[in-house]
Amino acid sequence: MKKNISIFLTILLFLQLFSPGLISLAASPVKNIEHKLQTKDTASMCLREHEGQINFQWPLNKKKVDFVIVQDASGSFKDSIGSVKSALKKIVDQLDPQNDRVMVTSYQDYKGFKGIYGQLLNNSGPGVKTILQSGLTHNLGTAKQGIDRINPNSGTPTASGLQFALEQYEKQKGADDPNRETIFLLVTDGVANVQTDGYIHKLSNQVSDWSGRAWSSEYAQDYKGALGEVKEKGLSIKNKGYKLVTAFWENKETLAAADQYYDKYDREVGPYSRNILESMATKPEWFVLSNNIEEFSKKLIETVTQVTKKEKDKMILDIYKNLQVDDVKVSGPNGMTTKPVMNNNQITWDLEGQPEGNYTITYKVKETTPQLNEFNVAGGYFISYDEKFEIPVVKAQGNPNASNCSTDITKKVSDSDEKLVEAASLKALDEKFTYDVNFNFGYDVAKNHEIVLQDDLEDILDILDTKLVNKNGDEVAVKPVIDKEKSSVVYKIPKKDGSYDYLAGQQYKLTITAKIKPGTNIEILKQFISKGGIPNTAQMILDDKPLESNKVTVTPPIEEPKVKKTVSDQDETDVEKATLLDRKEKFTWNVKYEFGNTPSSYDSIILQDDLEDILDIVDVKVVNKKGETIKVEPKIDQTSKKVTIELPKKDGSYSYLTDETYTMYITSKVSESASDGEIAKYIAKDGIPNKAELLLDHKPKVSNEVYVKPPTEKPKVNKTVSDQDEKEVEKAILQGKNEEFTWNVDYKFGNDTAQLEKVVLQDDLEDILDILEVKLVNAQGKTIEVAPKIDEKSKRVMIELPKKDDSYTYLAGQTYTMYIKSKITDTASNEEIAKYIANGGIPNKAELLFDNTPTASNEAKVVPPTEKPKVNKTISDQDEKEVEKAILQGKDEEFTWNIDYKFGNDTAKLKKVVLQDDLEDILDILEVKLVDTQGKAIEVIPKIDEKTKQIVIELPKKDDSYAYLAGQTYTMYIKSKITNTASIEEITKYVAKGGIPNKAKLLFDNTPTTSNEAKVVPPIGKVELEKVDAKNSDVKLENAVFQILDKDGKEVGILTTDKNGKAISGPLLFGTYKIKEIKAPNGYMLLRDPIEVEITSKTPIQKIRVANEKSDWNIPETGGIGTTIFYVIGVTLMIIATIVFFRKRKGY
Secondary structure (H helix, E strand, C coil): CHHHHHHHHHHHHHHHCCCCCCHHHHECCCEEEEEEEEEECCCCCCCCEEEEEEEEEECCCECEEEEEEEEECCHHHCCCHHHHHHHHHHHHHCCCCCCCEEEEEEEECCCEEECCCCCEEECCCCCCEEEEEEEEECCHHHHHHHHHCCCCCCCCCHHHHHHHHHHHHHHHCCCCCCCEEEEEEEEECCCCCCCCCCEEEECCCCCCEECCCCEECCCCECHHHHHHHHHHHHHHHHHCCCEEEEEEECCHHHHCCCCCCCHHHHHHHHHHHHHHHHHHCCCHHHEEEECCHHHHHHHHHHHHHHHHCCCCCEEEEEECCCEEEEEEEEECHHHCEECCEEECCEEEEECCCCCCEEEEEEEEEEECCCCCCCEEEEEEEEEECCEEEEEEEEEECCCCCHHHCCEEEEEEEECCCCCCECEEECCCCCCCEEEEEEEEECCCHHHCCCEEEEEECCCCEEEEEEEEEECCCCECCCCCEEECCCCEEEEEECCECCECHHHCCCEEEEEEEEEECCCCCHHHHHHHHHCCCEEECEEEEECCEEEECCCEEEECCCCCCEEEEEEECCCCCCECEEECCCCCCCEEEEEEEECCCCHHHCCCEEEEEECCCCEEEEEEEEECCCCCECCCCCEEECCCCEEEEECCCECCECHHHCCCEEEEEEEEEECCCCCHHHHHHHHHCCCEEECEEEEECCEEEECCCEEEECCCCCCEEEEEEECCCCCCECEEECCCCCCCEEEEEEEECCCCCCCCCCEEEEEECCCCEEEEEEEEECCCCCECCCCCEEECCCCEEEEEECCECCECHHHCCCEEEEEEEEEECCCCCHHHHHHHHHCCCEEECEEEEECCEEEECCCEEEECCCCCCEEEEEEECCCCCCECEEECCCCCCCEEEEEEEECCCCCCCCCCEEEEEECCCCEEEEEEEEECCCCCECCCCCEEECCCCEEEEEECCECCECHHHCCCEEEEEEEEEECCCCCHHHHHHHHHCCCEEECEEEEECCEEEECCCEEEECCEEEEEEEEEECCCCCCECCCCEEEEECCCCCEEEEEECCCCCEEECCCEECEEEEEEEEECCCCCCCCCCCEEEEECCCCCEEEEEEEECCCCCCCEECCCCCCHHHHHHHHHHHHHHHHHHHHHHHHC
16 A cells, blocks of 8 residues: 555656646746836935835746656556556646647556577567557547556566657657647656567576575566666657656565565665666656655655746845835735735745736835935846746936935135135145035934034134035024134034924035134144145034044145256256266266245255266356356365355345255266276166255255266177187188187176176087187286186086175176187097087087176087088999999899998988989899998888889988988998890990999988999890901902801891901890801802800900802801811811721721
């Protein structure tokens, strides 16, 4: 029964989703909000009342809802389905048949069981049933009939149920409607066990498994596979933009039974199932889970509310802070009334569940302070279905009486030329001035028992007149109490009818005319002037509590004598600091003496100026403010450099100097005898200072300090380098690696050295250099006795110069030169040198450090001797090694091109290095190899184009540089031979050119360096034959025809003698040939035997002379050992044959 009640409550909670209070899902936003305000006058002219009214309709439209029920109809619901049906029908009853639609689906049953590998175990079930109990309809009665038809039985095919519900809804929903909300509600009480193929899949190969206490068909069920499909179908629903709420009534007592999941439920099945169903919900908080009735009910209500909205429907109305809320009420449809909640000045009204209709909110507020300007009375907003709608802000006009409603005192002062100001400056000590005091009595003045208006002036002032008037200008009939000695005015204001209520909002103005008392001490006036003037404030005393006005001041007209000093030089006028362009430049001290308006009070006035000893005084002149020269005799002390002028009185007084200004011009210059050291001291103090004095009764008034700064010479460092053939240049090119050179560093210290604490000469050489000697000399070449610190590891040379008399003043204007003899270290590799060559040389800068602040020199460079790249080519065959021309012994003889690539030492800056060789088309490339000078193979892959006979090797960088090639020599070996398909004619063309030529290239960034030309001479020769008469060699035999046969007896040419008896063969490869006569000249016999000849590199042209007789065989002369031996052999053979013939004959 517990389970029945739980499910029933679950459905009832979903019912809340559609109740009037929560189904904001179906409500459109509030429209047509009208906010009006009426201002009412009160007895008080200062504080008013306002009544506001807000009219609106709630709500105007409803949002359409599609509600899709996906009901688990498995056997576990058998006992509780009646309660579920009842709850679902109540939900349907809450829908609006005009706008809302509902669909009812259910799922149940299975086909059978499958084993761990998907094999069929049985078909014991009737098959999965996904049933459309009621299609998508506005007819709520039809939907409830569909709910009644749900009949639980068998398995839980949840994935199939969700898939079926989505498919049916998509078929029936019609066109998309942006004003329609779709909610899928999945209600289940068990773990999905049927997959979409209709079978319960097992993790064993049997239908039931032993749980430890009982046999169970669920214990080894593949619940993860089934729930994975459920999650996938839930995702399909959400991907359509529909909301999904999942509710799992977890009956652990049943699910953890021995014949169910037993001990696995709490350990793995339960947590996994809960996680899947929670992840399916549109939001995690839209998953409802519990096995406790009350807790489940509460959670479901909260969850459904979240599904429909984020925030409750409500109204917030904010009332302006200076208003007091007296009343607020609401009237609505059917006579409904309520009072919203008031918290301080905020009115809150909960609109959840309010019926439809027209509403009016009426509120009353009262001003707590007078409002002079227009102000906001109230404004706020409605929250309706998570949308915010502003309530228009209503404003109230300012109260024209407000300016009179605050208790306030304001004060101004006026003199002869300044009216109603807070600070007046008098033109004369006896000038009159008037204080104007305005008293505002405010709206709450009636609460006071005594009001006194009072003004206490400073006692140096005389009160000449007072008057008190109201805002209409009528004089107030109150007699003031005036204390002339203390300079105070007091008005005690009377009550009327025992009250001050008559003063509410009224204004009184008090005017006091005054002036400075005659004979007031000047020093007292100075004290007031130093504080900004003679101050005054008025008071309104309310029951012994004074309210004070603002402060006003009157400044007496006293001008103190002043001394101001400037300086002018050639390009600067009236400045406080002048910088000279040249040491000999003249400049002028300009001393302006303003005597003020009280010089007659002094007995002695002296103008005085003490210059520094380093200066010469050239001229002194005094002029008045009109520019007229004053005839006075200055006293000039050239030793102490003091200028003094005592001004005379006129008629026993200095009154003639009143408001006068004298200017004393002292022309000066730096003394020629001043040393650089003395000048340096003043430069260290930022210039030569000077102050002038005005002595009034021998009491000095000192001017500001001004400066003249001598021209500053900044420190400079200049660097050059000298080698064997170049002196003091910025770039020296060495002739050899071991050549010594000297860095010359000139340190010009300038003249601003006096204030320095530390002076260091420093030079950091490159690591590639050796430091051989360091020497420091002055401008006269005299050696400076210092010990340089030389760090051989870092190659740093550092000299810290000592102070003299605890100062570096002695360096001012000096120049020191440091000589550093150096050379390239013997251990420097070509690769290191190459990097410097790539950068234009070995750089060096020196530094002069003044208190660790460096001044760097220019950069000087030493360029190591540069080695240009070279390419040399030779050829080797069987009997010739590394020659520029090789003669082949045979067509098939292999030979090797040897190319030496010397890269030089300027390789570091290169972007690309390519070795290239283009062979003639007549050659075959058999092998390519690249080695270094030690014969070690370089691991590169040559690109060989068999068609163009081009060989290309692009060398790789190392550490992104070709510096490693510096000083290296690589040799490329190209093994080759004449191609088998080359014809005699092709080969002969190269013979005519002296051989098959070849040049190699070394490309540095596509710029080629070409080798010498090497040649291979093909093995080609020829036969030159001459046919003569044997008896007379002058007779040349014409038309003799000879056949040329190679070693295989193949004819390779024909010789036919011309009228000169000569015939020359075509080109013949080196080898042995037979010359066979096949046609004799007329009247001559054919040669009996062929003539054998051999063409070699030593005898490329075989010359044969054939002598012939008319009547016998002729033996040719081949140009070899002659014919004698053949004659001897022939005669010998004939003798032997004759002897043999006669012996055989005797035998017969």
